[in-house]
Amino acid sequence: MNYNQWLNNAIAELSKICQHDPYLNPKTDANLLLQYVTKRSKASIFAFAETELLTIEQQQLSELLKRRLQGEPMAxxxxxxxxxxxPLKVATSTLIPRPDTEKLVEIALNFAYKRLDFCENLKILDLGTGTGAIALALASELGKKVQIIGVDKSLNAVQLAEQNRQNLxxxxxxxxxxxxxxxxQNQQFDLIVSNPPYID
Structure with missing residues (x-):
């Protein structure tokens, strides 16, 4: 089976369940799975669509497609x-960063830039940091003008956030x-941000 044949089959399978999952996009998800397993870009897969999949790749793709068909998020x-x-590493120990959380980052940045008009640096706290998404997004924009602490009750989340910090x-x-x-210990912060889980 070649890349193109696998994509067509996967898209057909995913299309059967897409009405039950608002986050499922059959074409996008199939392409992402194929890119992940083959370690090729979307453009490379398109250019070499007749490339035959290795047996091990077919097995991996079959397992991953099954997980997606069962509703497991792509992330x-x-x-x-x-x-x-x-690019942030994610795991089941944390919630997946959502696009609407970027609005919180925008609001925090707006506040931070105004505050930096009057002081040289800021201390920011991110409560319930999870993957570290908010803290790391703020750091990417504010650079060395800030010191950011992200906290989470879950040790697994803290370890994942630290891995993301190191990678970036x-x-x-x-x-x-x-x-x-x-x-x-009674630390003070110029800004506290939080987007805690709203499900139990």
Whole structure:
């Protein structure tokens, strides 16, 4: 089976269930799975559409497609989600960063820029940081003018956020395990941001 044949089959399978999943886009999801397994870009897959899949690739694709057909989010399947143009690792220990959370980043940046008119640097706290998406997005825009601390009750979330920080190289961000303010020892912040889970 070649790339094009697999894509057509996967799109047909995903199309059967797309009305039940508002986040499912058969063509996009099939392409992402094929890119993930073959380690090729979308353009490369298109240009070499007649390339035969290796047996191991077919097996991997079959397993991943099955997970997607069962409703597992693409971000968990491929282990990554883009947020604020930053590639972030994701895992089931955290919620997937959502596009509407970028609005919170915009509001926080607006406040931060106004505040920086009157001071040289800011200290920002991100409560319930999860993947670190908000803290890292703010760091990407504000640079060395800020020190950001992201906290989460979940150690797995803190470890994942730290991995994202290291991958992006943002030295001005620290992640700590803390149940809200418990381990912050009366620290003061210029700005506190939070987008906590709204489901149990």
């Amino acid at each position: 968990y399947i491929i282990g990554e989600k883009e947020f604020w143009s930053l 190289g943002f030295a001005q961000v620290d992640f700590l395990q803390s149940d809200w303010f418990n381990t912050l």
